[in-house]
Amino acid sequence: MPRLQLELPTIQNWNCHNCSGCCKQHGIFITEEEKERIESQNWAASNEIPDNMETIVTERSLIGKKKHRLAQQEDGSCVFLDEQGLCRIHGKFGEKAKPLACRIYPYAFHPKGNDISVSLRFSCPSVTQNLGKSITRQNKEVREIAELVVPEGRKQSAAPKLTNKVQLTWEETLDVVNALDESLADEKRPVALKLLRTYFWIDLIQKTNFKNIRGERLKELLNLLTAAAPEEVPTIPEPHPPSKVALMQFRLLAGQYARKDTFASMDTSAGGRLKQLKSATQLSSGTGLLPKLHPDLNEVPFEALEGTFGKLSEESEELFTRYFRVKIQGMHFCGPAYYNINLIDGLHALMLVFPATLWIARWRAVTHARSKINAEDVREALQIVDHQHGYSPVLGTWGSRKRVTTIAQMGDLQKLIVWYQR
Numbered sequence: 001m002p003r004l005q006l007e008l009p010t011i012q013n014w015n016c017h018n019c020s021g022c023c024k025q026h027g028i029f030i031t032e033e034e035k036e037r038i039e040s041q042n043w044a045a046s047n048e049i050p051d052n053m054e055t056i057v058t059e060r061s062l063i064g065k066k067k068h069r070l071a072q073q074e075d076g077s078c079v080f081l082d083e084q085g086l087c088r089i090h091g092k093f094g095e096k097a098k099p100l101a102c103r104i105y106p107y108a109f110h111p112k113g114n115d116i117s118v119s120l121r122f123s124c125p126s127v128t129q130n131l132g133k134s135i136t137r138q139n140k141e142v143r144e145i146a147e148l149v150v151p152e153g154r155k156q157s158a159a160p161k162l163t164n165k166v167q168l169t170w171e172e173t174l175d176v177v178n179a180l181d182e183s184l185a186d187e188k189r190p191v192a193l194k195l196l197r198t199y200f201w202i203d204l205i206q207k208t209n210f211k212n213i214r215g216e217r218l219k220e221l222l223n224l225l226t227a228a229a230p231e232e233v234p235t236i237p238e239p240h241p242p243s244k245v246a247l248m249q250f251r252l253l254a255g256q257y258a259r260k261d262t263f264a265s266m267d268t269s270a271g272g273r274l275k276q277l278k279s280a281t282q283l284s285s286g287t288g289l290l291p292k293l294h295p296d297l298n299e300v301p302f303e304a305l306e307g308t309f310g311k312l313s314e315e316s317e318e319l320f321t322r323y324f325r326v327k328i329q330g331m332h333f334c335g336p337a338y339y340n341i342n343l344i345d346g347l348h349a350l351m352l353v354f355p356a357t358l359w360i361a362r363w364r365a366v367t368h369a370r371s372k373i374n375a376e377d378v379r380e381a382l383q384i385v386d387h388q389h390g391y392s393p394v395l396g397t398w399g400s401r402k403r404v405t406t407i408a409q410m411g412d413l414q415k416l417i418v419w420y421q422r
Contacts, residue, residue, distance in 0.1 A: 004146055005115040008135045009326045012120060014106065015132025019125050020085035022105050023078045025260075025387065028070040030056070030099045035068045041093065048088055055079050070099070100148055107142065109149050110331040111157050113170040116150055118142055119330025119337070122323055123387035128379045130322065160335030161342040166210050172218050176205065176343065177328060179222045183229070184324050190236065190312070191320040192421040195351055196414055197233045201225035206344050239418045246412030248284050249403045251302075254356040255283040256394055257385045258363070260294040290363065294384065297360070298367040305362045307371070308422050315375040320354065323382065332390065339396035348408045349401075353389060355420040357381045362420070 030038070035056055043049050054071045061067060071079040080088040089098050096103070106124040110117050118135065120127045135142065159173040168176070183198040184191075204225055213221055242250065279291035289299040312320075327333050327350060334346030341349075360381035361373045394400060407413050 004143065004150060006139065006143060006146060007112055007115045007117045007329070008139065008142065009118060009120065009329055010136055011322055012127070012135050012326050013130045013132045014120060014124070014127050014135060017126045017131060018085060020077075020081055021123075021125055021383075022102075023081045023085075023087065024076055025123075026101075026105070027072075028078060028099055028101050030068050030070065030101070032068070034099045037097070038089070038099075041089070041097075043088075048082075049079060053079060104145055104149060107145060108330065108332055108337065109146050110335070110337040112331050113159075113174060114156055116146060117330045117332075118146070119326055119332035121386060122326075123383050125379075125383060128319060128383055157336070160331070160346070162210075163206060163342050163344055168210070168214075168218075172214060173343065175219055175222060177331070179226055180328050180347070181325055183226060184321060184328070187318070187321060190421070191317055191324070191354065192417050193233070193236050194321075195324075195354060195417050196236065197229035199351065199414055200233050201229045202344060202347060236418060236421070239422050240415055242412040242415040242419055243410060246407050246410055246416065247286065249407055250352075250355070250359075250412075250416055251283045251286055252280065253352065253400070253403055254359045255279065255291070255293060256392065256400070257356050257388050258293045258297060258360050259388070260384075296367070296380070297363050300363065300366045304366045305359060309358075309362050309365065310372040312373075312378070312421065313375045316378040319375075319379060319382065320357075323353075323386075324350065338390045339401070341401060345401065345405060348413060349389075349404045351413060351417065352404060352407065353382075353385055355416040357385050358420040360384055
């Protein structure tokens with residue numbers, strides 16, 4: 001079997017700093033083999049876990065298929081998380097004894113032509129803060145995990161579609177992806193301006209008739225459009241309120257990102273569903289108080305989030321630039337990495353992360369009685385958003401995907417970017 005070719009993010013650092021955040025908010029599904037291994041570790045006899053607490057939960061899907069996951073404590077923490085915030089399995093049996101899902105996080109592996117691209121989840125605080133050793137210096141460690149994830153004998157899959165009607169080759173698709181990355185690479189320009197310029201030329205690509213524009217001609221077109229973008233969008237325009245319809249759709253999207261969902265907090269009862277319906281109604285109206293969706297975000301007036309909150313700090317600009325580039329380089333925004341949707345729709349959803357994060361950052365600032373956002377607000381908000389982005393089943397539904405395309409088709413995506421960056 002040929003050696004697995006990995007494409008590592010060149011601008012990202014990471015090492016685990018034992019914050020235990022991932023152990024407190026993720027549901028860890030395990031295989032039958034992992035279930036048997038954990039059961040053989042005989043935790044019940046160790047007195048390290050209370051007698052009345054199960055370690056593994058077995059559920060059945062609607063079609064009767066069994067699924068196993070690690071049980072969680074009352075606060076949503078993994079049953080194996082100890083009082084010091086450390087993993088009991090890791091501490092007693094070593095890192096390789098943990099479930100694969102735990103060993104993978106925060107890495108994500110996606111096909112990229114003949115290679116496998118490596119991305120990261122920014123729900124991890126060490127990722128958002130860029131802490132640790134450069135990923136490019138961890139090739140051996142990352143490869144060990146990748147070889148456990150990528151199927152043996154893997155065949156090259158088709159590239160994600162450009163649009164629902166246009167399928168390019170992998171080489172052509174990567175030409176578009178590289179152009180996206182280059183559009184966002186200039187560290188001297190505000191992220192909002194880079195997103196607007198990128199939207200300008202990708203919108204023209206979306207409208208292109210690809211019958212005779214393939215291969216080298218596509219490269220030429222990309223070069224022309226990306227070169228024209230700074231002239232067509234020289235500065236960030238004056239902010240204008242997005243349409244009422246777009247704002248309603250945006251609040252519902254941002255509200256879904258803001259939710260603090262764990263298996264311990266899920267309420268599938270009639271009362272729980274009624275509470276969710278009430279929250280959706282509040283978000284749709286945009287009047288009164290925001291619903292209580294997250295323990296760190298208070299019920300504050302909707303109107304308190306709509307003012308001017310000040311210029312983004314250099315630290316926040318760097319974070320957003322790194323975020324978008326890591327997601328784009330890692331193909332972590334379309335195809336199998338993002339609900340199997342096409343590249344342009346996936347890019348629009350990724351761009352909406354910017355105003356959604358700033359909306360939640362404003363919410364956090366107002367919660368702490370501040371009228372300006374700071375770097376910590378943005379960092380915490382991005383962790384909340386990226387916990388859901390590409391992983392929440394709700395965001396993959398037809399309704400949520402339609403919400404994104406509606407905002408883009410109405411011409412309000414750019415307005416939302418400008419409106420919430422001010």
